[in-house]
Amino acid sequence: MINKFTNIKIPKYKLDYSIEKNKNIVQGSLTKNIKLPFSCRSGVCGTCKAKIIQGNVHANNKINHVLTESDINNNIILMCQAEPVSDLLELEIISPMPRQIQSGKPREIISEILSVKQITPEVIDISISVSKRFYFNLNQLSYMEILIPGLEIKEKYYISNFDKKNNQSNDGVINILVIKSKNLDVNEYLNKNLIAGEVITLKGPYADNNFPNFLTKPTLLLTNHTNIIKTLIIVNQLLSSGCNFPIMLISYFNDKKDIFLMEEMHKLQFLYKNFSYKITLQNQDGSNTSRFLLGSISKVINKIFPDLSSHYIYINGDESFLIEIRKKIIELEAKEENIYTDLYN
Ligand code: FES
Structure with a gap:
């Protein structure tokens, strides 16, 4: 290889x-x-x-x-x-080394919105210009707050920059994927009220990754649709940091029309031969294909893996998802010390 x-x-x-x-x-x-x-x-x-x-x-x-x-x-x-x-x-x-990039002391940054694009009813992509003076580290897994006077938003907005080759802030643009809040219709608010040219305040970046970034075993990442952004960003990081072990992402959506970021999964699979993905669909007519599996993850996972004892497992979802999936993967021999859970709340 x-x-x-x-x-x-x-x-x-x-x-x-x-x-x-x-x-x-x-x-x-x-x-x-x-x-x-x-x-x-x-x-x-x-x-x-x-x-x-x-x-x-x-x-x-x-x-x-x-x-x-x-x-x-x-x-x-x-x-x-x-x-x-x-x-x-x-x-x-030959020249002396310069001062190094500051890694993520949160700060407030006044920035201009370049575009607001609805990707699905649940997800919007906000492109924001950031002054090149703010030469800080913007890892894909870091996130920022959007501060809007009068609106208290307690959600995390993940920095995506999926289609940017260089995800550092020094290119002057960052893309943030915003997913609908459970408690507040934030997505709808942002989509209606933020327009290109408007100036807003961002706060961050914050780091959010306790998952090992160098893997020594095959790895399986399991998530439901609300957490696909973060999970896919982790996949992206693992692959780009040189992990050579097989990595599989299984995500769970209600319906084909709810799927987003599939193009990104496809692109990663094309770029990295050790990456593969499957999508499970809860409500879908039609036949089982190798890409789409019918039923929730816990129902289909044993069709793919009879034994998970040699895998790292990352699970990202709400409490009921974590409980259900953990139970299932333990049945498939996954070892406690190799399971990382990430609660969405
Ligand atoms: S020649 Fe390489 S940075 Fe100027």
Whole structure:
């Protein structure tokens, strides 16, 4: 199996982390919250010069206005124009390391709404511009509050940025998926009252992940429709952090018309051969297909797994969902120490 990741080592700064091979070194490192020296990101300023000690890169020498012939002969590259090729890449950074990205001390940020789009009756996608000055870490699993005077909203709004290659805030735009609140018709309120051009206050980001981010066993994630956003974001993170073990997502919807983010699941399955997904439908006529299974998760899971003793299991849902699913997976030999539950409340 071809390794899609490169292990980057920068001994002088005791850095040792992995990035995807299809990203340049500056960009890939940012996705790991490591800010290397850079400025223009266009091959013009030379701030991102580094010497290769070990390994190979694919360097875009067409966009290189600063490397001399002697630099090139000495294995100096521009990290903003070089994608790793080898599984290991050891570098010596030439400029000093900059101040690192702050990881998520919540703060209030005045921002402008770019668009509000209803995805399903239950979910809306709000695109918001964020000043590039706020150079903080926006992991996909972090969430923000939307502060609107006179409206108290106690829900979490997950940062999605599903279709953005670079999910850092420095691209100036974040996408937040808002799901209908159980207690208040927040979704409807936001959809009607937030319009492009309006200025609102965001508070955050907050971190929300106690699930191990490096997996050493096959993993099964189980969720119902209200929690698909968060669960899919976890899947996304696991896959992009280089987990090679099989990961399966099983989600539960009432009906085919309620399904959302299926395109995202499909895209992930296409990108990562170790990922697969199944959707179970409660109220659906028609035949069982390999993608859609009829009945709740607890009814169909034993058709897929006779034994879950060697799996990590992540369950995300409300209390009754957690109780029902936990009971079922214990029947299928899942081990208590490998079960992570995430209560939606
Ligand atoms: S950041 Fe300016 S050349 Fe790479």
